[in-house]
Amino acid sequence: MDLIDAPEGLWLGRCWRPDVAGPAVVTLRDGTLTDITSATAPTVSDVLDLPDPAAHVRGAPGEALGPLDEIAANPCDRRNLHLLAPCDLQAVKAAGVTFARSMVERVIEEQAAGDPTRAEAVRARIGAAIGDSLRDLRAGSPEAAEVKRALQAEGLWSQYLEVGIGPDAEVFSKCPPMASVGPGADIGLLPVSTWNNPEPEIVLAVSSAGRILGATLGNDVNLRDLEGRSALLLSKAKDNNASSAIGPMIRLFDDGWGLDDVRRAELTLLVEGEDGYTLTGHSSMSEISRDPEDLVAQTLGRHHQYPDGVVLYLGTLFAPTEDRDVPGEGFTHKQGDVVTISAPGLGALRNVVRLSTEAPEWTFGTRALMKNLAARGLLS
Known part of the structure; x- marks a missing residue:
């Protein structure tokens, strides 16, 4: 499936620019990735907190960076122009057990x-x-x-x-802001895990005021053995280097696409192993047990504020049970697996499975972003 399968959509994302040694806020115009970073909205978080984010993205002056397909094919390192996760300062939250x-x-x-x-x-x-x-x-x-x-x-x-x-949803912190990886990047598993799987999910983009403004795809990498030993190991099972993948870009809601399309979304998962193994899966948002608006309301409101906004994984219907190697032991990842999550209207998110100890270290956090934006004259 194409990285972006709905070019008519209104897209918002981020990419790494080696010429400025930092990230840029980007949109897609006629197949070209376009930098719309400005002092008015130097981050995706800022864009989503504007009164009309869609109008800003449509009308913002931009610098063409190149064809999306060519940029998406670049290696995900700081020497190359490449896509990042489309969120930055937002809290990365996840709703569990929603199907x-x-x-x-x-x-x-x-x-x-x-x-x-x-x-x-x-x-x-x-x-x-x-x-x-x-x-x-x-x-x-x-x-x-x-x-x-x-x-x-x-x-x-x-x-x-x-x-x-029950009446109360499970909503947990998936990873810190800035820690998610984007399309094409490695995703990480703890070396001690021997029972794990991908989790194909819709991820909502939510402003600090609780407005649901768009959606993208996510892989909420899951270590079944750690969480199964004790629910108190949830953070160890969920929050590791490169364990959160989000992308390829946020599709902003507009007159042609909105929350009802999210409610009807059909997600497809494909796992391709280096040994020729393949696994396909499916997650239908129509079977979710809690409405997305309810999950957002349980995440932020008067009871809990997120001044930089939230991106929220909505959970998955997918839970693999077929055996990969040993009869009776079900599915687990192997290093080198290529995981592709796709949905009509949201494109495709593709990542390669590595160990968290072998995936690139996360070193560019919030402090580095603020220093970079200040040096570029983008902070007032």
């Missing part, structure tokens, strides 16, 4: 204590008890409360079911 089928897999991880050899037997036992009873439930509804009571009576209640169908 019934993946919720059951989280319960299996917990019951198996992170041991993939036990997962198949646990899956069969839980499947027999739960079946499809969770599929049509709306989280926090009276019907969900009845299911909760029934499961508790059977001794099958879990913290994952609590956040999956």
Whole structure:
């Protein structure tokens, strides 16, 4: 699939410019990546907090940097012009357990204590008890409360079911601002993990005032063994070097594309191993148990402010169970896997799996960005 499959869309992103040793705010005009960085809006966070971000992106003066396809093919290092994750100062948050089928897999991880050899037997036992009873439930509804009571009576209640169908969503910090990688970059796994998988997701772009202004794609890299051992290891399982991929660019909402399109989005996952192995998967946003607006409202509001805005992973329906190597142990990544997440209207996000200890170190953070923008005369 093309990196950007809807050229008629209004696109906002970031790229690294080696000539200024820093990032640029960019948009796409007639297939050309165009730098629209300005003192008015030197960051994507600033753009999204303008009264009308779409109008700004359409009308901002720009400098053509080159054809998008050529720039996207460049190596992701500071010697080359290349795409970055399309967020900068925003908090990177993620909603977990938002789909019934993946919720059951989280319960299996917990019951198996992170041991993939036990997962198949646990899956069969839980499947027999739960079946499809969770599929049509709306989280926090009276019907969900009845299911909760029934499961508790059977001794099958879990913290994952609590956040999956209870009134309160799971929203956690995926990584610090500026730590996400973009299209073409390596994504990282902890060396100690032996049971892990990609998570194809929609990522919302939200202003500091809570306005949902656009969407992009994300890979919320998941270490099933660590989280399965203990939910208190969530940050160790989720927040590592290169463990958050977002991109290729944010598609801003306009008259032709909006939040309802996100609600109908169909995501496709393709994993291609160096050994010829392939895995395909699917995540349908129509099956989400919590509406995106509800997830945003539970993330920020009067109870919690984010003055630089938020990008929010919405969770995934995808949870791979087919065996890759050892019967009964399911899927896990191998180094060199190429992971492609795509959705009509949002393009494609492609990354290569490495160890977090071997992926490029994250060294350009918020302090470096502020120094760079100041040196370029972009901070008032």
